Amino acid sequence: MKKSTLPISVALLFCLAFASRIQAENIRGAYPKSISNSSITRTDDLISGRHSFWAATGERVVKNFLKYYPGATKVQWAALKDNSSECHFFLNGRQSRALFAKNGSWIFTITTYGENNLDAEVRRIVRSEYYDYSITCVNEISTPENPEVYLISVQDARTIKMLRVQDGEMELLQKFEKSDDKNK
Secondary structure, three states, rough: HHHHHHHHHHHHHHHHHHHHHHHHHHHOOOOOOEHHHHHHOHHHHHOOOOOOHHHHHHHHHHHHHHOOOOOOEEEEEEEEEOOOOOEEEEHHHOOEEEOOOOOOOEEEEEEEEEEHHHHHHHHHHHHHOOOEEEEEEEEEEEOOOOEEEEEEEOEEEEEEEEEEEEOOEEEEEEEOOOOOOOHO
């Protein structure tokens, strides 16, 4: 398992870094072609091409999004410089962002939520070893090759730990010591 986890971990960290870079560039306004579902009155308008964003993304991107994420709300799109498309949305009370290639194929999705939305089995795995820690953030990463990988942040009074849970196995990725404010 150790030999196969290194490439997976590197790929997951790449996905997070790439998504963070995209988000930072979007905040700076590098990607002006964007749309939110507040300006779309009907999904049929988007599918039929009666909306201007259709030209920026293409039919396959939108159709694949609707296939993978029916019922998504608060949908916001961004056409990226490499002609891929990023979509931020909510589904089942969870905030997500998905990346689609220029040809419409799905690349990855990162879904962020708290402990209350965490899968019971994954929570059991984490709690079995970190029972005195608070689960502060969950990033569920899905790719075509790895449907569910969880990056979970846990903390206690002295430490913050980043864990990876995949296929029923947990691995400690990083450990941070909190500073002692009394010495400042």
